[in-house]
Structure formats: structure tokens, C-alpha cells
Amino acid sequence: MIRMTFAEKVYDVVRKVPKGKVTTYKAIAKALNTKAYRAVGQALRCNPYAPEVPCHRVICSDGSIGGFEGKKKGKEIQKKINLLQDEGMAIINNKIDKRYFFKPPASP
Numbered sequence: 001m002i003r004m005t006f007a008e009k010v011y012d013v014v015r016k017v018p019k020g021k022v023t024t025y026k027a028i029a030k031a032l033n034t035k036a037y038r039a040v041g042q043a044l045r046c047n048p049y050a051p052e053v054p055c056h057r058v059i060c061s062d063g064s065i066g067g068f069e070g071k072k073k074g075k076e077i078q079k080k081i082n083l084l085q086d087e088g089m090a091i092i093n094n095k096i097d098k099r100y101f102f103k104p105p106a107s108p
Contacts, residue, residue, distance in 0.1 A: 006032075006036070006039060006043060007043035007046070009032055009107055010028060010032070010040050010043040010044065011043070011047065011049055011053045012107065013028050013031050013032065013104045013107055014028065014044070014047075014053050014054060014055060014057070014058060014104075015052065015053050015054075016104055016105065017054060017057045017058070017102050017104065018102060019054075019087050020087045020088050020089065020100070021057065021100055021101070021102035022057045022058065022059050022084070022089070022096055022100050022101060022102065023057060023058055023059075023101065023102050023103070023104050024058065024059055024060060024061045024101070025037045025038075025040045025041050025044075025058060025059075025060065025061070025066070026061045027061075027101075027102075027103055027104055028040045028058065028104060030106075031104040031105065031106050031107050032107050033106070033107075040058075041066070041067065044058055045067065045069070045070045055068075056068060056079075056080045056083040056084060057084070057087075057102075059096055062095070063095040063096045063097065063098065064094055064095050065077055065080060065081060065084075065091070065094050065095075065096070068080035081094075084096065
């Protein structure tokens with residue numbers, strides 16, 4: 001059996017987030033049966049598989065945009081907002097409505 005790194009497990013979960021939906025760092029951690037929310041963010045910051053692994057679809061639990069490409073503000077965040085809007089999501093006051101939230105299935 002091939003063992004996956006934590007980051008590879010994160011990427012595997014994020015691949016399952018459908019277009020037009022978002023999930024949270026916390027939901028990904030829960031799907032992996034861990035509380036390592038920040039480690040999820042670190043793995044996504046270094047995502048070598050974008051756009052196949054759509055890390056732009058991962059946001060904060062309160063609906064705020066969070067980081068993107070290792071940044072928390074600036075043109076990187078605007079790029080994330082643009083990607084989400086291109087998928088049909090409405091962003092108001094830098095937050096995404098809960099109706100767009102997707103709960104990833106538990107990972108084995």
C-alpha cells in the first residue's frame with residue numbers, strides 16, 4: 001500500500017469540491033479526522049496541482065475568503081475572488097454565503 005503525505009491527503013479531499021461550491025480549512029481537516037486546520041492551509045499554500053486541485057475553493061469557516069497563493073491581501077486575493085465569481089458565487093463584503101458550502105466526505 002502506498003502511503004500518502006498529509007498534503008497529498010489534503011489535495012485528494014480538495015479535488016472533490018465541485019465547481020460553484022466552497023469548503024473550509026476546518027471541514028477538510030474534519031474529513032481527514034484531524035484538527036490541523038492551519039496545516040491544511042499550509043498544504044494548500046504550496047499546491048503544485050492547481051487548477052486540478054482547486055485550492056481557490058477553500059475559505060474560512062466564517063465565509064471570509066482567507067488566503068491565496070500564500071498571501072492574505074492584494075492581487076492574489078482578488079484573483080481568488082475572481083475565480084470564485086467566475087464559478088457563479090456571490091461575494092458580499094469579502095464573504096461567501098453558506099448556501100455555497102460543500103461538506104467533503106470523510107477520507108479513508
